Amino acid sequence: MxxxxxxxxxxxxxxxxxxxxxxxxxxxxxxxxxxxGLEQRSHERINLALECRVSPGSRRSSGTMKLVENISRSGILIRWLPSDGPEDIPRPGDTLNIEMALPANHNFERKCWFCGGTVVRVTKAEDNSPLVAVRINTTKFRKYSPPANHKGSSQLPQFASLNQ
Structure with a gap:
């Protein structure tokens, strides 16, 4: 009609x-x-070049060092390094544990930020290194304890250059 x-x-x-x-x-x-084609994120992202330790959520391991590209209240984008093999790259749906050392504060001792999350997307950066987008599910702060191979010379987390 x-x-x-x-x-x-x-x-x-x-x-x-x-x-x-x-x-x-x-x-x-x-x-x-x-x-x-427009930005649809609901939380502001902060660009970083900060090392983090990433391990699969399903097993306890010391993890491997990666590079945080940016972080927001609900997610984190992590660059896999060229030395990582293709078998190390997670897939959407995989769970990861992520740990970052935070700088000391004059009121508090040095802390480590720990979060658990789910991989939502894996893409390639301009240099062809994998970028893994993770939705943050859990987060907590722990007392900082340097890894066994830590050099101990710096009070700040190690910042890495993207142009290595």
Missing amino acids: HLKNSGRLQETVNSKGGFMNSSANKVAARYRELLQ
């Missing part, structure tokens, strides 16, 4: 008795297309 609306828009009655405006549907579809 077709109805005229002021002689300009044509509306069609759908099978459930509601009206469906074809012009409005076209506008909505175009709006969805435009939104797909």
